[in-house]
Every structure is written in C-alpha cells, then in structure tokens.
Amino acid sequence: LDTARTLRTELGALVTFKPQVFARERGASHVFLANIDPDLQQAVLRQLRRPALIAMDSMDYWIRHKRASLLRLMKRVDIFMANDQEARSLTGEDSLVAAARGLRALGPKLILVKKGQHGSLMYGGSFFIVLPAYPVAAVIDPTGAGDTFAGGFMGYLAQAGSCGGGALKKALVWGTVAASFNVEGFGLERTATLTKKALQARATAFRRQVSF
Amino acid sequence: LDTARTLRTELGALVTFKPQVFARERGASHVFLANIDPDLQQAVLRQLRRPALIAMDSMDYWIRHKRASLLRLMKRVDIFMANDQEARSLTGEDSLVAAARGLRALGPKLILVKKGQHGSLMYGGSFFIVLPAYPVAAVIDPTGAGDTFAGGFMGYLAQAGSCGGGALKKALVWGTVAASFNVEGFGLERTATLTKKALQARATAFRRQVSF
Numbered sequence: 239l240d241t242a243r244t245l246r247t248e249l250g251a252l253v254t255f256k257p258q259v260f261a262r263e264r265g266a267s268h269v270f271l272a273n274i275d276p277d278l279q280q281a282v283l284r285q286l287r288r289p290a291l292i293a294m295d296s297m298d299y300w301i302r303h304k305r306a307s308l309l310r311l312m313k314r315v316d317i318f319m320a321n322d323q324e325a326r327s328l329t330g331e332d333s334l335v336a337a338a339r340g341l342r343a344l345g346p347k348l349i350l351v352k353k354g355q356h357g358s359l360m361y362g363g364s365f366f367i368v369l370p371a372y373p374v375a376a377v378i379d380p381t382g383a384g385d386t387f388a389g390g391f392m393g394y395l396a397q398a399g400s401c402g403g404g405a406l407k408k409a410l411v412w413g414t415v416a417a418s419f420n421v422e423g424f425g426l427e428r429t430a431t432l433t434k435k436a437l438q439a440r441a442t443a444f445r446r447q448v449s450f
Numbered sequence: 451l452d453t454a455r456t457l458r459t460e461l462g463a464l465v466t467f468k469p470q471v472f473a474r475e476r477g478a479s480h481v482f483l484a485n486i487d488p489d490l491q492q493a494v495l496r497q498l499r500r501p502a503l504i505a506m507d508s509m510d511y512w513i514r515h516k517r518a519s520l521l522r523l524m525k526r527v528d529i530f531m532a533n534d535q536e537a538r539s540l541t542g543e544d545s546l547v548a549a550a551r552g553l554r555a556l557g558p559k560l561i562l563v564k565k566g567q568h569g570s571l572m573y574g575g576s577f578f579i580v581l582p583a584y585p586v587a588a589v590i591d592p593t594g595a596g597d598t599f600a601g602g603f604m605g606y607l608a609q610a611g612s613c614g615g616g617a618l619k620k621a622l623v624w625g626t627v628a629a630s631f632n633v634e635g636f637g638l639e640r641t642a643t644l645t646k647k648a649l650q651a652r653a654t655a656f657r658r659q660v661s662f
Contacts, residue, residue, distance in 0.1 A: 297466075333586075333587055333588055333589070334585070335586065335587045336586045336587055336588070355583075356565070356568035356569070357568070357582050359582075361583060365658070365659075366659050367584050367659050367660075368582040368583075368584075368585050368659050368660060369660065370569050370571075370580040370581060370582045370583060371570075371580075372580075373546070373547050373571060373578050373580050374545075374547065375545055375547045375548055376545055376547075376548070377545065394594040397556070399493070408662060409662045411662055414520060418483070427657055445662060446577070447577075447578050447579050447580050448580060448581065448660060448661070448662070449662055450619045450620060450623055450660070
C-alpha cells in the first residue's frame with residue numbers, strides 16, 4: 239500500500255460538472271479544494287467571497303493533462319497538498335525535501351507532502367516538519383485517507399483560528415490521526431462514527447510515540 | 451532508495467572467519483552484534499563475560515539460509531534490529547506493527563524496525579515509538595546507514611546508563627540523526643569527521659521538526 243497507483247481515471251459525471259456553491263457557503267473562511275479538474279477548482283474559488291485560508295489537492299492526471307491550469311491555481315492558494323509521487327512528478331525532484339522547496343517556488347506558502355503509511359512532511363520556507371503515520375495494526379482500505387487527512391488538518395486550523403508554527407504542527411497531527419482511523423475500515427465505516435474524543439485520545443497516544 | 455535489495459551475497463573471507471574478542475573487550479557492557487552469520491554472532495557472544503545489553507542485526511541471507519541459528523540467537527539478545535523487509539520475511543506479516551509483535555514473540559524484549567528514508571519503529575511490549583527519518587536534501591550513499599543507526603542508538607544507551615522508555619526514545623533519536631549524516635556522503639566521508647556537537651545540533655533541529 240506504499241505507492242498510490244492510478245490504473246485508470248474515469249471522469250464520468252465530472253466531465254460536464256459545473257459546481258455551484260450555495261449562497262450560505264460563499265463566506266467560508268477555510269476552504270479545501272479537493273482533487274478535481276483545476277479549472278473546476280478555480281471556478282469554485284471564484285464563487286467564494288474572501289476565504290482566510292485556501293488549501294488544495296491534486297493528482298497525477300491533472301499534472302499530466304492540465305498542467306497550465308494547475309500551475310495557475312497554485313499561485314492563488316495558501317496550502318498545496320500532494321502525495322510523494324505527485325510532488326516528485328510536478329517538480330522533477332526525487333528528494334522530497336527538494337520537491338517541497340520546488341513546489342513552494344510555484345506559489346503556495348505551505349507545502350504538505352503525504353507519504354501514506356510513512357507519514358508526512360510539511361514545508362513553510364523557514365521550517366520543515368516531519369511526522370510518521372500513526373501506526374495501525376492493519377490497513378483495511380486506504381481510499382479517502384488523503385481527504386480525511388486534509389479534513390483533520392483544515393478542521394484543526396479552522397477551530398484554532400491561528401496559522402502559527404505550533405498550530406500548523408498540531409493540525410498535521412490531527413490530519414494524521416484522522417487518516418489513521420479512515421484506513422482501519424472500508425469507506426466511511428470508521429470515520430462516520432468518529433468522535434472528537436476518540437481523535438483526541440489517539441492524538442495523545444501519538445504524542446507519546448513521537449515527541450521527545 | 452526505499453527498498454534495500456541484495457542482488458548477490460559474496461561471503462568471501464567470512465566463510466572461514468573465526469572472530470576472536472580481545473581480552474580487554476570481553477567485559478563490554480553494551481554489545482552490538484552487527485549482521486554476520488548468526489553462528490558467528492553466537493561465537494562472539496560466548497566470549498563475552500556478562501554484557502548488560504545485547505543488540506543484534508541480521509539480513510535476508512541468514513533468514514533464508516540459517517533460520518534455526520538465527521532464531522536460537524534471538525532468544526539470547528535484548529534488542530533485535532531489522533529493516534522492514536526482513537521484519538516481514540521473518541514473521542510473514544505485512545503490517546510492521548504486526549511484524550514487530552511477531553518478532554518480540556521470538557525472544558528479544560525490544561524490537562527496532564528500520565525503514566530507511568521513512569524512519570523507524572520501536573516496540574517494547576507495552577509501547578510503540580515511531581520516528582520519521584531526519585529529512586536530508588540529498589541521499590548520496592545509504593551504505594552503512596543501518597550500522598551507523600545502531601551505533602548512535604547503542605552509544606546513547608551506553609552513556610545514558612539507563613534503559614527506561616525516555617532513554618530508549620532518545621537513543622532512537624541519536625541513531626536517526628547519526629544515520630542522517632552517514633547517507634550524506636560516500637562511505638565514511640561524513641561520519642569519520644562527525645562531532646558530538648554536530649549530532650547534538652541536528653538532534654535539536656529534529657526535535658523542532660517532530661515533537662509536538
């Protein structure tokens with residue numbers, strides 16, 4: 239489960255999809271543009287008033303087929319998330335440290351590289367933060383782990399109301415811990431019933447495993 | 451550089467090697483049995499008086515060809531180190547958490563799984579410790595990284611004079627940091643001139659990157 243391999247991408251309904259943001263959501267302060275055609279991500283962004291923080295994800299398909307749109311969008315977001323293969327393919331760098339630097343030069347102030355079961359790396363120009371994944375005994379289904387990670391990360395920042403180094407590191411912890419629940423079951427099996435208390439307990443256990 | 455692949459093992463001089471421990475070293479308190487034929491590791495151990503702490507490493511070659519000897523030796527050591535592939539192949543477990551548990555059931559009280567650029571995992575029955583690797587910009591030569599890691603780890607424990615959870619975690623940090631220097635140059639280029647001060651500085655930087 240180390241390397242995400244896309245055997246085939248079927249865009250299906252997304253080919254003609256024109257996302258409309260509800261009026262009540264246009265004032266959102268924290269926005270995560272999940273992986274989709276970068277032109278659609280841009281179209282969503284245009285419907286929003288003035289988000290305080292914008293994060294985005296992408297995938298190899300768009301890196302190959304919509305590179306120009308993707309690069310244009312990257313100049314408008316604060317946080318760029320990618321998995322390790324995508325970070326390498328966008329920058330041509332094999333080292334993830336070099337790839338993170340290369341991605342930041344493309345616009346986003348904060349780069350987040352997801353390495354699946356091997357954890358993540360965050361780069362903000364003056365600092366690197368590295369975390370392992372939370373060690374789970376059995377990975378049942380990694381589908382959605384990246385989006386769950388992004389949800390935990392953005393959720394923490396939204397409620398913290400800060401983007402300082404300490405908050406970013408804690409947000410990374412919450413993303414890591416949220417994703418660790420996701421992989422323990424199929425689909426939404428684990429995440430749909432997840433409580434803040436369970437997340438908090440695992441974050442505390444994770445701190446004992448990692449911090450020194 | 452993710453996966454250590456052994457294309458061919460030439461035992462060479464090791465076929466007839468009979469290691470003799472100098473009289474002045476027989477009283478060593480901290481012993482690391484680096485990777486070699488488990489029967490030779492056992493022969494070295496027999497020459498030692500009463501080590502306080504014994505660690506060992508092995509490799510796929512011995513797992514395949516000398517499994518019985520390896521398993522016998524594992525019952526006599528305190529700490530077993532293996533890379534991720536070896537941990538999986540010895541236990542038949544794909545999950546490293548399950549593999550670490552499986553290895554501990556074979557005898558050693560402490561299991562250390564090395565994951566190269568992805569860090570390491572330590573399991574001691576009642577606790578897991580997980581650490582990423584120190585993020586280096588360019589890996590020049592990973593040869594010897596595992597032994598450098600073991601050296602930093604055992605060196606820390608020897609000077610700490612303790613084997614509590616805190617000391618073990620710190621020892622893992624020193625092993626991680628020592629190995630990070632090793633991979634930045636060919637052979638002993640970096641390690642031969644390494645100072646305690648440089649190790650300490652990197653351990654401090656690593657703490658900022660990891661601890662929360």
